[in-house]
Amino acid sequence: MMFQEEKRIEEELTYPLLLCERVCKLVEEPVFFKFECSEVGKQTDRLSQMLRTAIRLSTSSSNLYEPPIRRILTEMTKTLDRALTLVRKCKKRSILRRVVTITRVTDFRKVLSLLESSIGDMRWLLSVYDYSDGSNVGIVLSLPPVASNDPILAWVWSFIATIQMGQLLTDKIEAANELASFAHDNDRNKKIICEEGGVVPLLKLLKEGNNSQDAQIAASTALFNLANCEDRVRSIVNENGVPIIVKILRDSAMRVQIRVSSLVARMAEYDSVAQEEFARENAIRPLVSILSFETFVDDDLKMGKQSIHSIVQMSNYNDNPPRSGSSLSVSSSEGSSRGAYYSYRKERENEKPEVKLMLKTKCAEALWMLARGSVVNSRKITETKGLLGLAKLIEKEDGELQYNCLMVIMEITAAAESNPDLRRAAFKTNSAAVKAVVEQLLRIVKESTSGSMQIAAIKSIGSLARAFSARETRVIGPLVAQLSNRNQEVATEAAVSLVKFACPDNFLHMEHSKAIIEFDGVPPLMRLLRGSERTKIHSLILICYLALHAGNSEALEQARVLNALEGADHLVARQPELKDLVLKAINHLRMYHAGIHPPRPPLSYVPQI
Structure with missing residues (x-):
């Protein structure tokens, strides 16, 4: 975790509180600058009260968002050390010591200004975290002095705190959408969000927003916008994000699956480690299953027989039963699994055609990025009988979906060219799937008016030259x-x-x-x-x-x-x-x-x- 080597937040809060007590004690009997020392004492006392409130909050909350507290306490500690040094100079001392350490009114003005800033920081912090008035943690758009030169930082703190500590789901969704907006096309904002611990709360919202498509879409969109470089993708992987993403991909509604499959594609595109992790979590299987849905004309359970696709779909339910309380929830019995499968199928069939098309397009893109340069993932796609489904989609579809499916084939054939074992296992020329793939590749070569499509098909055939x-x-x-x-x-x-x-x-x-x-x-x-x-x-x-x-x-x-x-x-x-x-x-x-x-x-x- 991000702060595992740092002190506990209660310990961090205790030290500045101790400094406040020392300052308040020293200003009780000053010899010089009595009025100024009194003002320092008043400001310090206000800070100590706020610190005690913060300590109560930290001990009562199990999921406290810590980065802004630590940043504010760092600045506050510097200010209190300076105040303590200043008031010590005002005690009775020898003439020589007074000459060496001259104290001026301007020194007090500077310290009082810094104390006022620390009070402003604590006031902002408590407005974000305080539960004492019965309200929920919510988005606070005011700026603390510590972030006056970088307002984005304060807003990011507020949004992340809302997602991590908020009680109202609507507030969390709004905060996640704000983070997604901040991260869109701005790498500096992306870096700030990751450095300030935004990945973990977003993954938690994605995982636990089971009853809200809006929450899962907002979280996955924010993560997608963050994941455009290897370091940020690796931060998602390191926070155990891949298993969460694959589970949501398997269980969620189609509109959520669209965003999550886009996230899979983005992560696999930028990081080979993410590719490997998705392979380990078997992300290929749900992607192929979604992609092949409605592709085959199968007569499920007709004449007492099931199609291969139907069996694969129902085995997904037995192996990975949907979450409790969802529209796809089923018991472990065979009859319930079969009923859930048909309920699942009906739900998908009733969805709008443009949603189905977008989902298949994004799943094909995810498979493309997972297969790119990966023999392991290419092998997994062929083992799930994905080649035949891809061939049929290339035949029936056009536009981006057709192109993405063709690119999956191109990556798989490139892997087969470099790996004889994969080539011999997956591309037997008497295989129905391979015949279908070759037929579609030749059709694209001969009939397509798109140069990029022709090039992809030609490359695929060339990769299979030895087969x-x-x-x-x-x-x-x-x-x-x-x-x-x-x-x-x-x-x-x-x-x-x-x-x-x-x-x-x-x-x-x-x-x-x-x-x-x-x-x-x-x-x-x-x-x-x-x-x-x-x-x-x-x-x-x-x-x-x-x-x-x-x-x-x-x-x-x-x-x-x-x-x-x-x-x-x-x-x-x-x-x-x-x-x-x-x-x-x-x-x-x-x-x-x-x-x-x-x-x-x-x-x-x-x-x-």
Whole structure:
């Protein structure tokens, strides 16, 4: 916890109270500046009374919000030390001591001003915390002197204190909304809220606002606005926020789930540790379940059978029964679980279409961020049968939801490319889910008018290059066709993906290289050699692989590939790592053009020039 190494707040309050008593005792019999010392005594006595009230409040409250108390006590202690030093000078002493330590009226004026500020700070503090008049802790927008140069600090204190100590839920919701507003697009305010302990009360409000959607939405929105950098996301993780967020994601109403899934996406985007924690808490399962709801045409319990989706949904209730008193609350019996499932389904079906769409869109975004760069999370998505649901959403939906689902597929396939075990387990080409995914990826490549969508689909197919058999030439044709795309970024990405089919790392590189040539891929590749630097590089690499693996093709000779490679000196000079590959390709083509047909060399063979 934030203050575990600090003194207890009662101890912090005791020391300035002791200083007040010392000052009051010293001003009773001053020899010099009697009037001024009397004024100091009056102010100090007021402070001591306020401190005693604060001590009573601290002992009677189990959830006291401490940061403003500690800040005010720090400043107050400095002032009281100064006052104590000043009144000591007014006692009877020798002439020499008086000359050395000269006291002026201006010194008293300064101390009295500081004491007045401390009184103002305590008055503000008690107005925020005091229960003695029977009222609730509420938002106080006045400014204490300690925060006069930074009013945001005082308002943040007031809002956090209201969330942590307030009794009225409406006040807590208002305070959380104010924090969310303060944190929106202002990193300094975000930093202040986190440093002043705002994360824990917001998580508590999210967790305990079970009977109020407004409370949970306000808390999750504030946390979302805070979580735009690794440090602040880590502060949420360190306060055990991930289990709370996943539980709310599982149990809450759709409008709350929208905000919480956005929070999951934001946290996973900025912090890999949060990604791991969400995987550990199995956040993937509720996200996939929500995303696939109403996606499948299932006949639940018809003819005595249940669909897979229905079983998954009902198992969620048995494993994680909804909170007591909610509309989804059920008993542990099978009949009650089944009834709750249909009640849950009816509630969702009756929700507005735009709410359903937004929820699915945000869940897809959360899955995207969780899968990004994570083999573990990608594996979990495939294990929950999420691939088929994603494929169906890509087929049926459009706009942001379709794009987010496609990005999930892109991240999963990228993980599969880097992890052979995942690729073999999740992307068996005879799997219905994989067939559906590939079909939709090819459809996007061929039909989409969005360059970003095409690029994501092309990348996904390229990542699966080693999963396709030699008979799967249907994936080669659409990629070759995109080499002629007017959007050079799309054409370049097609070349990058085709390289993964034709490179020696692919066991079927010979067959794929021939297929690329058969689909008339050489002419557009030659045109791409006149493109941007990145386009030239990937096109050149692909041409070299085609020359090495299908060098006797007439298409290569007709397109004058050898001349193009021999004239690529300027590009090779800027990319020295291409030198060996280009030389091997040139040597290979020269042998064929000279009428020599040597046996196929091993992959490790490097022709000598």
